Amino acid sequence: MLDSIVEWVVSLMELLGAPGVGIAILLENLFPPIPSEVVLPLAGFTVTAGDLSFWSTFLWATAGSVLGAWLLYWVGQAIGADRLRKIADWMWLVEPGDVDKALGWFDKYGSASVFFGRLIPGVRSLISIPAGIDGMNFLKFTAWTAGGSALWNALLIGLGVWLGARYDVVAQYIDQYSTVVYIILALAVVAVIVYLVRRSVKRRAEHD
Template identity: 55%
Template sequence: MQQIIDWVVSVMESVGGPGIALAIFLENIFPPVPSEVVLPLAGFTAAGGRYTVVEAVLWATLGSVTGALLLYGIGAALGMDRLRAIAQRMPLVDVADIDKTDVWFTKHGPKAVFFGRFVPGIRSLISIPAGIDRMPLTAFLTYTTAGSLLWNALFVWLGYQLGDRYHLVEQYMDPISKVVYALIILAVLGVLVWMIRRSMRRSHDPDDRVEL
């Protein structure tokens, strides 16, 4: 982690605002680069006069949106038809599961994209189902930008206020992130157990179509 921080510092010092955008872009597609470290560090650097807080937030948001667009493009390239074809070859998974998820995302996608930007582990990945669902690009950009702007502004401001104690943000966020990751893992395990039990029921009774 220290090597990552040192690299981010060097990038910000050498190229300024674009370095923030690059670091946050990488955070979107490479989770080991945590925004909880990069953004307060950008605020701390802004306090030193390298750039303004507003510039730091705008550059960070540009990086967030660019990374989200890349993941959206990956999801769009995969598409719902390919996802259904993959589901047909996967054990435990029904095509109906994919269709239900698609219906849910079509209905709640904007809220999922906006609020997903505040959830560790979900913040980046939420762009992929948005792309698979082919959410209108204007809506995707609007909700992604709004959520990213709020998230980035908060952590850049905290880093600016804390100065050389900016690392305290990551220390306080780390336990929260771990709890969120644990809940995500438990939810995934819960769905997996349900799918296994469904498969076992169907192996005994092929006509059993009990759904979640």
């Protein structure tokens, strides 16, 4: 799978140059199996060969990141808070008020969430959806997304330039980082489920 992705990215860069990197990153936002931790260091390695320039690669990658985030933001807007409340009302353990609490939290910390979310594998794309649901100011969303994406892209392209032919080392370390992130997210999900179950049991006991 990974080898075929690398081959596809190489062919895309050979055909289109730096815009090919932007297209790959756009698709990475929409289809996470295309890993930026492989695409961007590979692009950095290609920069060392003189086939791409660092700045054009960086700018196209960031443009692809922002465009992909826009698409997911609009998905969030299409879902909307009202529809999400109806879904919450239908679901077991969750209440419409939980949606309002989550949106209130996002109103308070949304900017930081969007920025730092762009630096976390598995969250990079998904963070755009709650921003759209919450109706976060589009210009603010774009600015924070571009800032976080620019930092991530510059780091990974720069590592690819620095490591050269050993660019694949980046993916190995980010896989370890991703594993820690996924474990933390899984524990957070378990904690939320436990909280919701305990709340449901307590309210049922009070009702009885």
